[in-house]
Amino acid sequence: MKYSIFHTSHCGSTLLAALLSKSIESYSEPPWSHNLDNIYNIKDRLESIKENQPENSIVKFSSAYCSLMPSIKDKKIFLYNKLYHHLKKHEANQKGLEFQSRVMRNFFHPLSRRQVYPVGQAAGEKAYLWADRFYYAFDSDNTIFIDCEDLFKNQDYVLNKICAFLEIEYVPVSIDYHTKAAGLIHKGYPINLDDVLPNNKIKKIEPYIPFSKDLLDWCYETYGAKRLISSFIF
DSSP: OEEEEEESSSSSHHHHHHHTTTTSEEEESOHHHHGGGGOOSHHHHHHHHHHHSOSSEEEEOOGGGGGGGGGOOSOEEEEEOOHHHHHHHTTTOOTTHHHHHHHHHTTOOHHHHTSOOOTTOHHHHHHHHHHHHHHHHHTOSSEEEEEHHHHHHSHHHHHHHHHHHHTOOOOOOOOOBOTTTTTOSSOSSOOOGGGOOGGGOOBOOOOOOOOOHHHHHHHHHHHTTTTOOGGGTO
16 A cells, blocks of 8 residues: 655644654655656656555655645545644745745646635735645545644544554654654655654754734635635634
8 A cells, every 4th residue: 555644734744754654664755756846747646656655655745745635546644734823833934835836836726726826925825725735635535634733732642543544553653853853854765763863853842823813813704614614724
């Protein structure tokens, strides 16, 4: 089997791949997965995945490739941040926005295309891309939805649930450091936690997300009634 992790971006997807690395051969955005950017139709992208992903492995893809979800028939994990938390966490962070919008633009979901892309409006762009990933996740079979807050707060329970869904044995691991800073992403070989050097084990601290009524109201008004149920907003 070839399993996949898709996500809404910056929500612990590399951490999830690392936490599963003792249970199944795991990769986090291997170099070949970013070459999908140069392939311009879904069929050829699927063929590239088939050629490059090893059997009995799980690959965490960039959030820009969620349009692949309905076409991938094997089991998938969709890890998400609710919209309000997504926008608050990335309020001052523009990293990756240009790449994501460029890669996703030619593959926007039909429901997204009903709306005008909000060029230059940071919160609007991020919300648009977030919603587009959800539209494809909703269209996808064989998919388990995981709220990243549940993963952070109830790690063993959520991982047992995921492994039961994937039908693999759960082998517990302990990670209390930032997995990206430790270099567990963009490698062409499987994640190996035993190779992480002590000086790379930077303590992982989840940011505090303050409340903003204006932003919460905006989230409900903009996306609360657009085929996204309110439980995914906040």
